[in-house]
Amino acid sequence: MKEHKELGVLNIDTTLYKTRISKRFASRKPYKPADPKIIRSFIPGTILDIMVKVGQDVSKGEKLMILDAMKMQNVLICSTDARIKSIAVKKGDKVSKGTLLLEME
Amino acid sequence: MPLEKKIRELQEKRDKVLLGGGEQAIEKQKALGKRTARERIMALLDHNTFSEYDLFVEHDARDFDMDKKSLPSDGVVIGTGTIYGAPIAVYAQDFTVAGGSLGLMHSRKITKIMDHALKMKIPLIGINDSGGARIQEGVNSLAGYGEIFFRNTISSGVIPQISVILGPCAGGAVYSPALTDFVFVVDNISKMFITGPEVIKTVLGEEISMEDLGGARVHSEITGNAHFFAATEEECFEQIKRLITFIPWNNSRKARSFEPGEPDPQYNIDKIVPDNPTLPYDVRDVIRAIIDRSDFFEIMEHYAKNMVIGFGRMGGRTTGFVANQPLEMAGVLDVDSSDKAARFIRYCDSFNIPIISLVDLPGYLPGVDQEHAGVIRHGAKVLYAYSEATVPKLTVILRKAYGGGYIAMGSRHLRADFVFAWPTAEIAVMGPEGAANIIFRKEIMSSDDPDGMRKQKVEEYKAKFANPYVAASRGYIDAVIVPGETRRLLLHGIEISENKDVVMPNKKHGLPPF
8 A cells, every 4th residue: 555645634424534635625715604784895896986974874775885897887785774884995995806895783 | 934933932932931920939939938830730740741721821901001911821820630640630820920819811721620620520639829819800800719619619529629728828719728628738838818917907906927817737726627737848749649549530430449458567456445445545546457558648637636537548448537536635526526527428428438437435525615616516417427428337336435426426327337346345325424423313312322332333334334235236236346357347348338329318419517
């Protein structure tokens, strides 16, 4: 039998297997459920407009921001009734995908 | 004009065009470690077998002062020749002429040789080295791409189509390679992407190098778009030539047969697989212990390494191998490995290549990322590909074959012609630990010594079910065999499947879970 290097352990159905672990598997991110009160950019782009202020009460369906991306003005719409806790960006900011834009409480 | 003079005139015309984009452009090309289009074709084909066509084709563009410009051969070389005597149609884009950009006449030359390949039923090799669409030619350039993609598609499964990426291949151009059977890339030379780093930077503000975005390594290890990775152009050409020896000219033929030879005795089939099913080994050693001369030609070596695919010969005949790799991720099925195996199974089926499956897997990889990436749909591709394949299908269960993995990996139920199992095989609905935890939950929970009870129940389950004999008792496997008998039985199985004839229900085409 050959000796193999860089072996880790993988658990499948409670059985532990000695094997090499792929980079992709090792670096996978743990799942986090989405929080409707935290708004992140779903696409990289530029903040064209911000329609709300910190402390303002907003209701479901209200427009929060316009994110310009791929030649399209994407309107970010509030999905719940809440109060604006903080705004992490300003008009004209370029944001990458997943950037925190706004938090509600 | 006397004949000699006309011949001299022809020679002069030829010499001028054969220089492509001129000496300066050629020097630039060489400085990048790249050969010219014609040099590449010569390196690939048998000596003195290349016949070039459409040497004098010129572009037909009028706008943007293009009518004042001459583009020799319109930036692409087409022709025919042979590789180890096999007829080949080939085209190579010439980066020295207008960056190998694709205009109308350029595309017409490519489609001419593609039509030729399909009509003559011979393999097509396309060498890509192009900056992309020739912007000055506008929609004519797009039309050219479309005509190429259409031909790639209708030729798919009829003639082998091979793409070699020896330079940039960006934007729409990437879809021709993506539609072909095998894509070859070379480190630091190949670049493939839909949108390049500049566009990504301007539009999205993300900075990335061409190499990190779509270099040879990226496509060999991460995306799975490339099937063969080489360090140099020379190595790449050797890989292509080797591939040609394993595949037939077209789908109505079989691959060429070679003199059979015994496996190298250094691969001792009795000593490769550890008895303990949780310990790893390199399944490629098992393949090498089975095939002629232990000569295994692996495909997609660096992608989804938990599944091994490639060609070997059995009794001189090309055979496709699909094998779980316990050395990598315990050999699990997941999104990428399913995709890799399914496509290869369909390739073998298209081109009359028998399939041998070597099974040793604990099942599917659990995880949110896998489920959300659509492992259901991708895993189903394996079932579809095996079920649909009508070439001889032979399966050897080396060790574990648990749950859905057992069904998927070329089982009897998907119409394998021969299924063998080694005495080390464990064919069961899941691993003993998991199964015992479910079946004997009450006994374990109510015991004074749950751990001791669990161990006892696991052992009971192992003794009763972790073996090949339950499956053998139902005829799901045809024989339990000693490892040393594997090659003989597979050779025999392939030999008597020579005239296998299966009639499938008539249909336009099925709907594989793409």
